[in-house]
Amino acid sequence: MTAAQQKIAAGVNRQRLIDTAVKLIAIPSRTGEAGPVSDCLADLLKTEGFAVERSAAGHDAAPAVVVRWSTGKPGRTLQFNGHLDTVHLPFIPPAVDGDRLTGSGSSDMKAGTAAAIEALRVLRETGAMTGGSILLTAHDLHETPWGDGSQLDRLINDGCVGDAVLIPEYLNDRLSVIGRGGMTWKAVIGRPGAPIHEVYRPNEPSVIAAGARLVQRLEAMGKEVSQRSDPMAGSESVFIGQIHSGEIFNQYPQECRIEGTRRWLPGTSRADVEQQLRALFDEVARETGTSISCQIKMMRDAFVLDQKDPLVPAFQQAFRATAGQDLRIGAKPFCDDGNSFWALRKVPAITHGPQAGGAHTLNEWVSIDDLVRVANVYALTAVAYCNPNAA
Numbered sequence: 001m002t003a004a005q006q007k008i009a010a011g012v013n014r015q016r017l018i019d020t021a022v023k024l025i026a027i028p029s030r031t032g033e034a035g036p037v038s039d040c041l042a043d044l045l046k047t048e049g050f051a052v053e054r055s056a057a058g059h060d061a062a063p064a065v066v067v068r069w070s071t072g073k074p075g076r077t078l079q080f081n082g083h084l085d086t087v088h089l090p091f092i093p094p095a096v097d098g099d100r101l102t103g104s105g106s107s108d109m110k111a112g113t114a115a116a117i118e119a120l121r122v123l124r125e126t127g128a129m130t131g132g133s134i135l136l137t138a139h140d141l142h143e144t145p146w147g148d149g150s151q152l153d154r155l156i157n158d159g160c161v162g163d164a165v166l167i168p169e170y171l172n173d174r175l176s177v178i179g180r181g182g183m184t185w186k187a188v189i190g191r192p193g194a195p196i197h198e199v200y201r202p203n204e205p206s207v208i209a210a211g212a213r214l215v216q217r218l219e220a221m222g223k224e225v226s227q228r229s230d231p232m233a234g235s236e237s238v239f240i241g242q243i244h245s246g247e248i249f250n251q252y253p254q255e256c257r258i259e260g261t262r263r264w265l266p267g268t269s270r271a272d273v274e275q276q277l278r279a280l281f282d283e284v285a286r287e288t289g290t291s292i293s294c295q296i297k298m299m300r301d302a303f304v305l306d307q308k309d310p311l312v313p314a315f316q317q318a319f320r321a322t323a324g325q326d327l328r329i330g331a332k333p334f335c336d337d338g339n340s341f342w343a344l345r346k347v348p349a350i351t352h353g354p355q356a357g358g359a360h361t362l363n364e365w366v367s368i369d370d371l372v373r374v375a376n377v378y379a380l381t382a383v384a385y386c387n388p389n390a391a
Helices: 002-011 014-025 035-047 106-126 150-157 207-225 270-288 311-323 337-345 368-386
Strands: 052-055 064-070 077-083 095-097 100-102 133-139 164-167 175-179 181-190 237-245 255-264 291-300 329-332 349-351 365-367
Touching (some): 002 368, 014 100, 014 106, 035 052, 035 106, 064 150, 077 106, 077 337, 106 368, 150 337, 164 337, 175 311, 175 337, 175 349, 181 207, 181 270, 207 237, 207 255, 255 270, 270 291, 291 337, 311 368
Parallel strands (some): 164 349
Antiparallel strands (some): 052 064, 064 133, 181 291, 237 255
16 A cells, blocks of 8 residues: 555646646536536546546436546446536636635535546556556536436446445545435415405415414424434434515415425435325315425435445545544435435445535635545545455
């Protein structure tokens, strides 16, 4: 490992890494609109001599970028997976200020993807890997509610997947071994007729009263499901984040909208969670004489990582080589692509990216020094994991 560490540390090109990240950040790529940045990445990798595949995976507007690089010798395949889309906020161009790289997608997660690309380059250039291969994937449709993760799901179901995965999202203070699944829900409560002044209101059910009933029932469901908990990941939950109805104070409204999330632990069926919500909405509609339509959008399913999987000691060895200690074990606080790899194929995945901040805001930033560290960790993990003689 010491020899490989020296080769890789000498091989990581800080300026090349920055240049790659800046090129990706400079191209606006809101979720669903990542075609131009995907094309840019594909052209960049082709110019550098990598064989690049483009897989639409159900999203013709932005075919995913796929690179397969092999040592030509037996061994495991480690996948580096990143998303190229950003949330729907005004575009901020890239800028470098000392150790900070800023701009739309810098923290979430174009810069992290650039670090994974740099790790791939270094592995090819140094010959530090003695066996196995790297699979690099970059895709669109990650960020909810504009995307639903379906492009990656299609790639996974089509077999575009390694034996294990590293994901350079901006989580780096823990090695996540468990995470809750999540979905968003929106209930629209309606009544017949049009909005009207409250003094002329008809003898029809109040959508606000029905909304209050639904809130009570959802709160009760939340207390019930919270009994299922994990020491690290916390409890299952039902969350209500928005309630809207009416246009002014004395209007008898026609509609009430309630929105929130539902999160669950491994072992709870995603299908059962959705069915439970829909059954509750139908029941409250019958009780109140209203109509309730619901929109449910999946974020990701629940996730668990077997700490005995060979990926874990390989990653810890790489992390220890750069940080001097193991990374603490913990829970993943959000849903990301690692959840999908586990839910669909039981493929182990570790989310680990650079120190960064401002995700989902106009003030995204990432530490360039830590991008260099991440590139080292990814390359060293590959050396330890892909080796055919690895335990």
